Amino acid sequence: MLITRAQTPQLVILSGKGGTGKTSISAAFIHLSESLNQEKRLTVVDADVDAANLNLILQTDSLATYEFWGSSTAEISSEKCEGCGDCVRVCRYDAIFRDPQNNTVYWVDPVACDGCAACVYTCPQNAIAMIQQLEGNWLQSKGKFGMIFHAELFPGRENSGKLVSLIKQKAQEWAQHVESPLMIIDGPPGIGCPVIAACVGADMALIVAEPGMAGLHDLKRIFATLKHFKIPTVLCINKADLYPQGSLEIQQFARQENIKLIGEIPFDPHIQSAIRLGTQVTREFPQAPASQALCKIWQATLDHMLNLGLTGLKING
Amino acid sequence: MKIIISAKSNQLEGSPDERFGRAAWLIKVDSATGEWQAFPNPGANQSGGAGVAAAQFVIDQKADAVISGDFGPHASRALKAAHIEMYILTGAADSLKKAMELFSQSLLPVFQP
Amino acid sequence: MQIAIASGKGGTGKTTIATSLAKSLVGSHKVHYLDCDVEAPNGHLFLHPDIQTQKDAIIRIPQIDTNLCTLCGRCVEVCQFHALAQTADEIVLFPELCHGCGSCTWNCPEDAITEIANPIGIIESGITPDGINFCHGVLKISEPMPTPIIRQMRKYKSLSRDSVVILDAPPGASCSVVETLRAVDYAILVTEPSPFGKHDLLQIFGILKDLKIPAGVIINRTDGHESDIEQLILEKQIPILMQIPFDKSIAAGIASGRTLVELQPEYRERFIAMFDFIESFLAVEQVC
Numbered sequence: 001m002l003i004t005r006a007q008t009p010q011l012v013i014l015s016g017k018g019g020t021g022k023t024s025i026s027a028a029f030i031h032l033s034e035s036l037n038q039e040k041r042l043t044v045v046d047a048d049v050d051a052a053n054l055n056l057i058l059q060t061d062s063l064a065t066y067e068f069w070g071s072s073t074a075e076i077s078s079e080k081c082e083g084c085g086d087c088v089r090v091c092r093y094d095a096i097f098r099d100p101q102n103n104t105v106y107w108v109d110p111v112a113c114d115g116c117a118a119c120v121y122t123c124p125q126n127a128i129a130m131i132q133q134l135e136g137n138w139l140q141s142k143g144k145f146g147m148i149f150h151a152e153l154f155p156g157r158e159n160s161g162k163l164v165s166l167i168k169q170k171a172q173e174w175a176q177h178v179e180s181p182l183m184i185i186d187g188p189p190g191i192g193c194p195v196i197a198a199c200v201g202a203d204m205a206l207i208v209a210e211p212g213m214a215g216l217h218d219l220k221r222i223f224a225t226l227k228h229f230k231i232p233t234v235l236c237i238n239k240a241d242l243y244p245q246g247s248l249e250i251q252q253f254a255r256q257e258n259i260k261l262i263g264e265i266p267f268d269p270h271i272q273s274a275i276r277l278g279t280q281v282t283r284e285f286p287q288a289p290a291s292q293a294l295c296k297i298w299q300a301t302l303d304h305m306l307n308l309g310l311t312g313l314k315i316n317g
Numbered sequence: 318m319k320i321i322i323s324a325k326s327n328q329l330e331g332s333p334d335e336r337f338g339r340a341a342w343l344i345k346v347d348s349a350t351g352e353w354q355a356f357p358n359p360g361a362n363q364s365g366g367a368g369v370a371a372a373q374f375v376i377d378q379k380a381d382a383v384i385s386g387d388f389g390p391h392a393s394r395a396l397k398a399a400h401i402e403m404y405i406l407t408g409a410a411d412s413l414k415k416a417m418e419l420f421s422q423s424l425l426p427v428f429q430p
Numbered sequence: 431m432q433i434a435i436a437s438g439k440g441g442t443g444k445t446t447i448a449t450s451l452a453k454s455l456v457g458s459h460k461v462h463y464l465d466c467d468v469e470a471p472n473g474h475l476f477l478h479p480d481i482q483t484q485k486d487a488i489i490r491i492p493q494i495d496t497n498l499c500t501l502c503g504r505c506v507e508v509c510q511f512h513a514l515a516q517t518a519d520e521i522v523l524f525p526e527l528c529h530g531c532g533s534c535t536w537n538c539p540e541d542a543i544t545e546i547a548n549p550i551g552i553i554e555s556g557i558t559p560d561g562i563n564f565c566h567g568v569l570k571i572s573e574p575m576p577t578p579i580i581r582q583m584r585k586y587k588s589l590s591r592d593s594v595v596i597l598d599a600p601p602g603a604s605c606s607v608v609e610t611l612r613a614v615d616y617a618i619l620v621t622e623p624s625p626f627g628k629h630d631l632l633q634i635f636g637i638l639k640d641l642k643i644p645a646g647v648i649i650n651r652t653d654g655h656e657s658d659i660e661q662l663i664l665e666k667q668i669p670i671l672m673q674i675p676f677d678k679s680i681a682a683g684i685a686s687g688r689t690l691v692e693l694q695p696e697y698r699e700r701f702i703a704m705f706d707f708i709e710s711f712l713a714v715e716q717v718c
Contacts, residue, residue, distance in 0.1 A: 017470050018470070050603040051630040051633065090536060115510055117508065117533060118531050118536065154636070155633045156605070157605070160604040161574065188602065190467075192469045192569060194604075213685065213687040214470075224571045228572040245686065267681075275624050276624060
């Protein structure tokens, strides 16, 4: 009643632990959406901007590349600097060094600089300025399924969270413009800044868990994060048969926390083979055990989104 | 009364922006005289804290009310602390002019955090 | 000597390598293991440390004395992160946005700002049954910034030159990885033979080039499709330190919480040989 705008529902795929198969599952979902998504208006975001792999296995054409200007870092003018060292004292990031050759000159390590500008305000010679940094690129590419927004953060840069927010915002604008029925966000590992950026605004999360001590530990941490942000969550297990005891432990955790377990994917070398061929396992090997499981999980994900009242893709069985 | 609306362009005929912190423009309108002025949103290009930056601008402009599609937790906390009323855009508000009309008829809902 | 284990792509086996290397060297060296993957720390699940000390990892956030504050707005002006806002009658703080840089404190003309500790995680340390000095950081749920914890961990331990420090890095290639790699002597990169592994390895190569850190690569889970990634590593003139074939029993064993050297003890010799290679490589480099 209040807001009549058509918001595209957002599904975010996360894991806590790295390498559990988020990207392969995202790619499979994108492929499987093609049959339901008559107008090919799916919107996709690869939110793992420091290890952006999703586009490597989707056959897309790049439409445009844009520069990503991130935060600013301090730069000391060697002409103005008189070498008092006040800047070193205020810097909490150990980012300012005395030049080994010249005792009266200081320089800033741009990688260590946090951009707080404490040194700028401290310098009695006004010798320090904040310079905005080019920290990566973001791209818009078109595939059979619709549009993907992805990015390449330059190695070692900060602000992966800001870049994730930026491409999500661009994707959201696009999704609204074409009235996209669903947005799929392939999330980064961990629980920190880029994960939070990937989660904010998501309508549902799918956690991809891996059986084992480490997998269970990290599952608990990502689930706690999603709970904190109040995002409805479902769960699937990948490589479920590699360590059956671990799968049992995940099932037990899911029961305890009342998380819906929507399926299990067996360990299947076809997933690696599909990656090597640059394609999705469900497209290349539709009969493979992993593909069969993925079809069911995709269906269950859509069912769950519909149950939440999210206007996703039409499900025609 | 001074009202600020988040906007996609710097024109009164243009569309409002659903986003507050990262809207491109903030348009200040005096509801008594109809006078208006467009400002680039200082939050739009911030790495973090966009909502606070935009809220600080609204506070500094001594606005009485602000209209947008939504307000994040930081922005709403800052605006609330400054006793600035927050209103939500509805689907009918397809232009800034229309949004102002709805506002003056008390047809825009108050923001519920 | 400080050796970091990094990968770019997640789940390639960083912790497997780091824990097994630590276990292989502990007989002959004083070994420290630092788990810098503070978002998803797993090293303790394999090394079983007896945690002896625990302390908060903190950032220092401002606290404003309203009796002294004149609402001049200087703190709001200098804050680059918009963690402070000013209204007609107060300064509002947003602790989640604060980076703890201290700029507002130093710039307040009334000395109205003091700093209080805002815990963003914990740092725990102890010793493992086989004698490895263990330390890890754990980021609190919903806190965005892992780097201050890594920075504090590295300062917390006084690490002597004669001990071997193994730093288990987080995945990815952004600031937290850089914080882990800063000032290490050598990096061991763990990858897997796939286009994903290859793409993400290139990202890490970029960081190491910037930081001027020498590195070697371990190719994990090889399955006869390595030629592509071997060629890339060769082109970059980086040594391949080890190849570990994919084996379902290793995968299951690691999932159950055991290290590679416990599952296949013959790897111990290979890790020691690899370490000797790195040591002699660094010795030669120092002379040159």
